Amino acid sequence: MSTWNIVSAFIAGSLHQRRSQPCQDYAAHRLLPSGTLLLACADGAGSAEFSADGARLAVDTVLNELEDLLLQETPSAALPLAFEKALAALSALAQERGLPLNVFATTLTAVILTASEVTAAQLGDGCVILQDTQDQFSPLLLPTRGEYANETYFITMPGALSHLQSASQPGLPQALVLMTDGLLRLALDLSTQTPHPPFFRPLIEFARQAPSRPAPNQDLAAWLDSDKVRSRTEDDKTLVIAVQA
Amino acid sequence: MSDIPLPLEDIEFAQNPEPRCPVVLVLDRSGSMIGQPMEELNEGLRIFAEEIKQDTLAALRVEVAVVIFGPVRVLDVRGGAAQEIPADASQAFITANEFEPPDIKLGGDTPMGEAVETALALLRDRKEIYKANGVDYFRPWMFLVTDGAPNPGSNWMEAAEHVKQEESRKGVIFYGVGVQRANLKNLACFSDQRPPVRLKGLAFRDLFQWLSKSLSAVAQSKPGDQVALPPVNWGSIDTST
Numbered sequence: 001m002s003t004w005n006i007v008s009a010f011i012a013g014s015l016h017q018r019r020s021q022p023c024q025d026y027a028a029h030r031l032l033p034s035g036t037l038l039l040a041c042a043d044g045a046g047s048a049e050f051s052a053d054g055a056r057l058a059v060d061t062v063l064n065e066l067e068d069l070l071l072q073e074t075p076s077a078a079l080p081l082a083f084e085k086a087l088a089a090l091s092a093l094a095q096e097r098g099l100p101l102n103v104f105a106t107t108l109t110a111v112i113l114t115a116s117e118v119t120a121a122q123l124g125d126g127c128v129i130l131q132d133t134q135d136q137f138s139p140l141l142l143p144t145r146g147e148y149a150n151e152t153y154f155i156t157m158p159g160a161l162s163h164l165q166s167a168s169q170p171g172l173p174q175a176l177v178l179m180t181d182g183l184l185r186l187a188l189d190l191s192t193q194t195p196h197p198p199f200f201r202p203l204i205e206f207a208r209q210a211p212s213r214p215a216p217n218q219d220l221a222a223w224l225d226s227d228k229v230r231s232r233t234e235d236d237k238t239l240v241i242a243v244q245a
Numbered sequence: 246m247s248d249i250p251l252p253l254e255d256i257e258f259a260q261n262p263e264p265r266c267p268v269v270l271v272l273d274r275s276g277s278m279i280g281q282p283m284e285e286l287n288e289g290l291r292i293f294a295e296e297i298k299q300d301t302l303a304a305l306r307v308e309v310a311v312v313i314f315g316p317v318r319v320l321d322v323r324g325g326a327a328q329e330i331p332a333d334a335s336q337a338f339i340t341a342n343e344f345e346p347p348d349i350k351l352g353g354d355t356p357m358g359e360a361v362e363t364a365l366a367l368l369r370d371r372k373e374i375y376k377a378n379g380v381d382y383f384r385p386w387m388f389l390v391t392d393g394a395p396n397p398g399s400n401w402m403e404a405a406e407h408v409k410q411e412e413s414r415k416g417v418i419f420y421g422v423g424v425q426r427a428n429l430k431n432l433a434c435f436s437d438q439r440p441p442v443r444l445k446g447l448a449f450r451d452l453f454q455w456l457s458k459s460l461s462a463v464a465q466s467k468p469g470d471q472v473a474l475p476p477v478n479w480g481s482i483d484t485s486t
Contacts, residue, residue, distance in 0.1 A: 148381075148382060149382055
């Protein structure tokens with residue numbers, strides 16, 4: 001059975017810090033007793049007032065539900081059901097607080113790594129990048145965008161689930177990276193929609209050496225908050241890296 | 246940050262062009278703008294340039310073109326020279342960090358409709374240029390700064406209708422801006438979404454916030470159903486005159 005080293009961090013963008021907005025990104029992962037690994041991240045809409053709460057609830061719900069669903073369902077069948085549950089949880093929260101659903105607007109990306117395949121689904125502009133055993137990089141999921149640069153799909157939009165993207169690949173990658181859109185311009189060559197290997201190789205090397213913990217990695221968080229990164233993006237940033245140990 | 250582990254220090258970034266936000270300033274310099282309104286307009290232009298440069302992200306992403314009327318002319322705004330150039334979207338725009346506000350001189354009549362149509366065409370063509378070059382872009386903006394007195398009998402109502410249509414397609418964000426004593430009733434005809442505002446005290450800087458905010462990709466059927474743009478608290482709103 002594969003064992004994975006997992007490293008993650010999410011941090012508020014400089015713009016959010018300047019305006020005293022909270023970090024609207026969130027990420028978490030979970031290793032199931034079966035050995036299956038679940039990873040998820042979410043990016044709350046900058047234009048929605050309580051999207052930080054939305055992002056957190058969406059990630060926690062999708063992980064909880066996947067854990068249950070995978071006892072019965074295949075990964076491909078479980079993911080859309082778990083996204084429905086995440087939307088239901090957000091609707092319940094909106095009702096409880098007497099607020100419209102869209103104040104919790106968030107993207108959501110989730111990945112399942114079983115012993116034999118990788119499966120992912122998302123709504124919005126996150127992405128999932130694979131490194132194969134020959135050190136080749138390929139996207140499993142690319143961001144969905146509107147016509148304009150700051151537009152995407154949120155799980156809270158009417159009919160959003162009909163836009164759910166999903167992808168599955170047999171066999172296991174050497175490493176997998178999940179991210180929200182804050183780092184896209186640094187990590188992908190956007191004209192060709194391909195991963196930029198000089199971005200991913202050192203990152204995966206770092207994750208291989210780092211201690212695997214559920215909590216955010218402080219070194220990775222410090223790098224995300226470094227001048228080098230901040231000079232290129234003012235948005236919230238999230239990375240979740242899983243590498244075969 | 247010397248304590249960042251070595252592999253992370255080695256990370257190199259992809260080079261992608263900044264996403265762009267095209268902005269056309271449509272400026273009234275007709276005879277009725279004589280005196281204080283004209284001074285106010287030029288002052289507003291200087292403030293716009295100053296505030297946009299203070300926002301590092303906006304300074305790199307916003308591209309500015311200037312259309313004056315009348316007669317309708319597109320200005321080259323590099324170095325504040327204010328030379329007339331062809332109405333060509335490949336030449337008319339420069340990034341905001343290079344924008345030097347020209348000093349607009351009083352002109353003649355008020356072909357507001359023609360000026361607005363010119364601006365719409367510039368924005369449409371600019372988007373095509375972005376698409377052809379694989380550059381991401383934001384929804385274009387148009388500012389119409391005027392005293393609100395177009396040529397009598399001219400086609401300005403038709404142009405106003407075109408702006409509204411473009412706005413409802415999410416093709417443009419229109420800001421009607423009136424100088425002192427402006428007829429805001431006329432300006433209100435250009436947008437169903439944002440009432441016109443007074444130029445004086447207009448905080449351009451607050452507008453640029455939305456460049457960093459993520460927005461829904463699907464037009465909402467009910468107006469006001471979605472928080473789509475920063476609220477209109479950036480000027481003294483006055484629709485009563």
